[in-house]
Amino acid sequence: MLKFVKGYMENIEGVATYPMISLMIFFVFFVVLFWWVFTASKEYVKEVSDIPLDNNNQQNIEL
Incomplete structure (x- = not known):
């Protein structure tokens, strides 16, 4: 099965761009998240x- 997938993937043009x-996308997401964490206002974080x-503000939950 792996041999089939490997052979199939080698035939797709530009397949190396997907990884x-x-x-x-992964790197940009975490850089933006890291930036947001350090620039968030302390009042917002406390709230x-x-x-x-x-x-x-909690709803009464009846069992």
Whole structure:
């Protein structure tokens, strides 16, 4: 099976570009995420981190 896939993939023109595109998307995503983490305002982070502890906004769940 692997031999078939390898032979098939060798016949596709430009097949080497797909892994490079995937790597670039992965790299860009994490660079943007890293940038957002370090530039997010401290007030926003504090507000979002307090959401799970805020009892006023929780819905009453009845079992």
